[in-house]
Amino acid sequence: ERYNVAVVGATGAVGQKMIETLEKRDFPVGELRLLASPRSVGQQVMFKGQTYKVEEARPEAFEGIDFALFAAGGSISEKLAPEAVERGAVVIDNTSVFRMVPEVPLVVPEVNPHAISQHQGIIANPNCSTIQMVVALKPLYDAYGIERIIVSTYQAVSGAGQKGVDDLLDQTRAVLNGEEVVGTHLPVGSQPKKHQMAFNAIPQIDVFEENGFSKEEMKMVNETRKIFGDQEIQVTPTAVRIPVLFGHAEAVYIETEKSFDLEEVRQLLEQAPGITVLDNLKEQEYPMPAMAEGTHDVYVGRIRRDLFHPRGLNLWVVSDNVLKGAAWNAVQIAEYMVKSK
Numbered sequence: 441e442r443y444n445v446a447v448v449g450a451t452g453a454v455g456q457k458m459i460e461t462l463e464k465r466d467f468p469v470g471e472l473r474l475l476a477s478p479r480s481v482g483q484q485v486m487f488k489g490q491t492y493k494v495e496e497a498r499p500e501a502f503e504g505i506d507f508a509l510f511a512a513g514g515s516i517s518e519k520l521a522p523e524a525v526e527r528g529a530v531v532i533d534n535t536s537v538f539r540m541v542p543e544v545p546l547v548v549p550e551v552n553p554h555a556i557s558q559h560q561g562i563i564a565n566p567n568c569s570t571i572q573m574v575v576a577l578k579p580l581y582d583a584y585g586i587e588r589i590i591v592s593t594y595q596a597v598s599g600a601g602q603k604g605v606d607d608l609l610d611q612t613r614a615v616l617n618g619e620e621v622v623g624t625h626l627p628v629g630s631q632p633k634k635h636q637m638a639f640n641a642i643p644q645i646d647v648f649e650e651n652g653f654s655k656e657e658m659k660m661v662n663e664t665r666k667i668f669g670d671q672e673i674q675v676t677p678t679a680v681r682i683p684v685l686f687g688h689a690e691a692v693y694i695e696t697e698k699s700f701d702l703e704e705v706r707q708l709l710e711q712a713p714g715i716t717v718l719d720n721l722k723e724q725e726y727p728m729p730a731m732a733e734g735t736h737d738v739y740v741g742r743i744r745r746d747l748f749h750p751r752g753l754n755l756w757v758v759s760d761n762v763l764k765g766a767a768w769n770a771v772q773i774a775e776y777m778v779k780s781k
C-alpha cells in the first residue's frame with residue numbers, strides 16, 4: 441500500500457530533511473505534495489530523482505492526503521492542520537502549538553508509541569532537546585523510576601533555523617577577518633537585542649517566562665512530563681546555545697527512585713532502541729555533535745555514578761537536532777503508523 445504525503449514548509453531546514461528522510465527510508469509514498477508559503481511557490485525540490493514543484497499551502501492542497509508533515513511554523517500549523525484533518529489526513533506537527541493540548545498525543549516512538557493510537561487527527565512532535573533526553577532516559581525510567589532530572593543543554597544554532605546557521609557562519613568569518621561582528625538573529629529573532637554567537641555561549645533559547653526559565657527550558661519540563669505520563673518528575677533545565685551547527689548535547693543528571701547497578705545501566709542503554717552507547721574513557725570515546733550529525737541515533741556516554749547522591753547518575757547525551765530532534769522523529773511516527781495498520 442502507498443500513502444499520499446504532504447510536507448508543509450518543504451523549503452525550510454526541517455522540511456528539506458523530512459523529504460530526504462522519506463527518500464532514505466523508502467517510505468511508501470504514493471503522491472508527494474510539497475507545500476510552502478506563497479514566496480516559495482514554484483521552487484523545485486528533488487525526491488527520488490524526480491523534480492517536484494512547490495505548491496501553495498492552502499486548505500484544498502490536503503485533499504486526498506494521508507499523512508501531512510508540518511514544519512512551517514506555529515501559525516501555519518494552527519491555521520492549516522485542522523483543515524488537513526478535516527480532509528482526512530493525519531497531521532504530524534513539528535511546531536509547539538498543539539504539544540500540550542490534552543487530546544493531542546506527544547510522541548517519541550522509542551518512548552510512548554502507545555499514545556499514537558489515541559490521536560484525533562493531530563500528533564505532535566516534541567521539541568528537539570526534549571526528544572533526545574527522553575530517548576536516553578526511557579530504559580532507566582522503566583527500570584528504576586526517575587524522581588529528578590537536572591539538565592544543561594549545549595544546543596546547535598540550527599535549532600534556530602537557517603538564520604541561526606547564517607549568523608554563526610557570518611560572525612565566525614567576521615571575527616577571523618578582524619571585522620565588526622554583527623548579530624542579526626540570535627538569541628531570539630523576535631527580540632531587539634542580538635548577541636555574538638561566534639566564540640561565545642548564550643544562556644537564552646527563546647524568550648523568558650515569568651518564572652525566570654526560558655520557553656525552551658519550560659518545554660523540557662512540560663513535554664518530558666507529558667511523554668512519560670508522569671506529572672511528578674522534577675525537571676531543572678538550563679538551555680544554552682553554543683557555536684555548533686548541527687547536533688545538540690546535554691549534560692543530564694538524574695536521581696532514580698530505586699537504586700541502580702552501573703553495569704546494568706550500561707546494558708539497559710546498550711539494548712534500548714534508538715540509542716548508541718559511546719563510553720570508553722581509555723580510548724577517549726564519548727559522543728560529540730560533529731559525529732552525530734546526519735545520523736538518526738541518540739548517543740550516550742560519560743555514564744557515571746554521582747559522587748554524593750546514592751541514586752544519582754550522570755549522562756552525556758548527543759543527537760542530531762534536525763533529524764531525531766525533528767524530521768526523523770516525524771517520519772518515524774508515520775512509519776510506526778504504517779507498520780501497525
Ligand code: 11C
Nearest residue numbers: 536567568569595599600
Ligand atoms: C532550538 N529547540 O534549538 C529549539 C528549536 O519547539 O520545536 C525547536 C523549537 C520547537 O532552538
